[in-house]
Amino acid sequence: MNYQEMTKILKEALNLRWDPVAVRLMRPGEEQPAGTIEPSIPLRHCQSLKIARRGNSLYMPPRSHACPDGSGILGLTEMSAKLRSGDLYLLFKKLPSLEIAQKMIASRPEFPAGSYEATLVAPLDEAQFDPDVVIFTLYPEQAMWLCCAQTYATGERQNFQTSGFNSACADLVVKTMKNGQMNISFGCYGARASSDINDFELYLSIPVAQLEAIVQALQKLGQKSIPEERRKIYMHPVMDKIGQRRPESTAGSVRIPDIFVDKELCNGCGLCEAFCPASVLKLTVENGVEIIEVVQPELCSLCYTCVGQCPELAIQIR
Ligand code: SF4
Ligand code: SF4
Structure with missing residues (x-):
């Protein structure tokens, strides 16, 4: 699968607001790829991501990096002693003491100065280079589905390491490149103060x-799980009943739910039987036609899974 095909699937499955951004750290001796331009003014690395997600391909040597913290963390330049000391965090009142600042700096993922010669950023489907990581700007729900897709592909849960500091450089590029794992970032002071990321957006890098395994998994999830979650299939049957007292028998025990299956609507697909966690429903044959029968209503937990899954809206629970 090429990057154009992957981008198409990602955009369609997640309904992305912004293009995924391909990021490469140029190794010594590499030449500026065709189709990239050096920005006319220096930009912070986090700002360059915002410009790339709008369709621009940028070549960013050290002279084009406005943030010395970011270019140092990315291994493009030597970080100044003043920045390295942690002093500035105290001046900005972002950290309470030099000890705390130095502890944060020591635990921050970085590349040694001189490891790389420039950064390249471009929309994934237009990248004229092989990216190291792909960075997404997402709503939490879209990030959730990328996590689900990675788990679908590997069976693994995510193990994010992030902070509110040095978001776009340390957490989204260096960390992801070093351990080869997806990482998340909520942005940082610099990234949010100098760019247009919205309060309800976050970042995720892969x-x-x-990438390809995650995109393939996402395509599978897009066949059922994603559209169902977005239709909120379990919400309405329950929310419609919030506020009603759960009926109880005179003896104090919980009343057996009244599960009604409209036999005119039921198409015998068996989804409700398959999804019911309590084996309340059973597919049976009636007059030569498969139909659902309520066989153990006393076991029903009122989870409404059957109601949400039924394609014919044939089930009501009272
Ligand atoms: S899910 Fe709906 S249509 Fe399918 S068997 Fe159950 S009641 Fe019938
Ligand atoms: S509400 Fe839940 S437990 Fe009850 S019949 Fe439907 S799926 Fe089964």
Whole structure:
């Protein structure tokens, strides 16, 4: 699958607001790829992501990096002693003491100065280079589905490491490149103060080696799970009843739910039987036609899964 095909699937499955951004750290000796331009003014690395997600391909040597913290963390330049000391965090009142600042700096993922010669950023489907990571700007729900897709592909849960500091450089590029795992970031002071990321958006980065498997998994999830979640299939049957007292028998025990299956509507697909966690429903044959029968209503937990899954809206529970 090429990057154009992957981008198409990602955009359609997640309904992305912004293009995924391909990011590469240029190794010593590499040449500026065709189709990239150097920005006319220096930009922070986090700002360059915002410009790339709007359709621009940028070549960013050290002279084009406005943030010395970011270019140092990315291994493009030597970080100044003043920045390295943690002093500035105290001046900005972002950290309470030099000890705390130095502890944060020591635990921050970084590349050694001189490891790389420039950054490249471009919309994934237009990238004229092989990215190291792909960075997404997402709503939490879209990030959730990328996590689900990675788990679908690997069976693994995510193990994010992030902070509110050095978001776009340390957490989204260096961390992801170093451990080869998806990482998340909520942005940082600099990234939010200098760009247009919205309050309800976050970032997620994926190492390029994992991208295709995640995209394939997302395509599978898009066949059922994603559209169902977006239709909120379990919400309405329950929310419609919030506020009603759950009926109880005179003896104090919970009343057996009244599960009604409209036999005119039921098409015998068996989805409700398959999804019911309590084996309340059973597919039976009636007059030569498969139909659902309520066989153990006393076991019903009122989870409404059957109601949400039924394609014919044939089930009501009272
Ligand atoms: S899910 Fe709906 S249509 Fe399918 S068997 Fe159950 S009641 Fe019938
Ligand atoms: S509400 Fe839940 S437990 Fe009750 S019949 Fe439907 S799926 Fe089964």
